[in-house]
Amino acid sequence: METMKKLVDYLKTNNKTISTCESYTGGMFANEITNISGASTVFVGAFISYQNSFKQNIVGVDEQIIKKYGVVSEECAIEMAQKTLQLTNSDYAISFTGNAGPLALENKQVGLAYICVCSKTNYQTIKIQKPNLDRIQFKNEGLVNALNLFLDFVK
Secondary structure (H helix, E strand, O other): OHHHHHHHHHHHHOOOOEEEEEOOOOOHHHHHHHOOOOHHHOEEEEEEOOOHHHHHHHHOOOHHHHHHHOOOOHHHHHHHHHHHHHHHOOOEEEEEEEEOOOOOEOOEOOOEEEEEEEOOOOEEEEEEEOOOOOHHHHHHHHHHHHHHHHHHHOO
């Protein structure tokens, strides 16, 4: 993925690090980063936080956030990114939470996702609604959107 190289190059040039917390993408973003030669100098690590219990007990997402807004929410994406940033002590973190289907989750439609990029001082989120994509297309859509979000965030 050519744009992933841009992300890794940016991090190398600026002596910065990144970590991820992925739910519906299942580690695809972290995998793409590690496909780039030299990524070990900038990539701290990743959580694949699929179940709510993992989000709460390992990543540290506040149970009240999940109860009030659901896991497929902007608030949960922000919390996942910020907690990952703290746990890994990286300069940036990216989180992915969404519903790849086949069933509606929390009364939210299939194809709904939120992605958050954060630093120690700021964050930015995006909402994706792509109900007509299959699981793999939806996950790939998340990767492309996250890359663009990150590159926009660091401008």
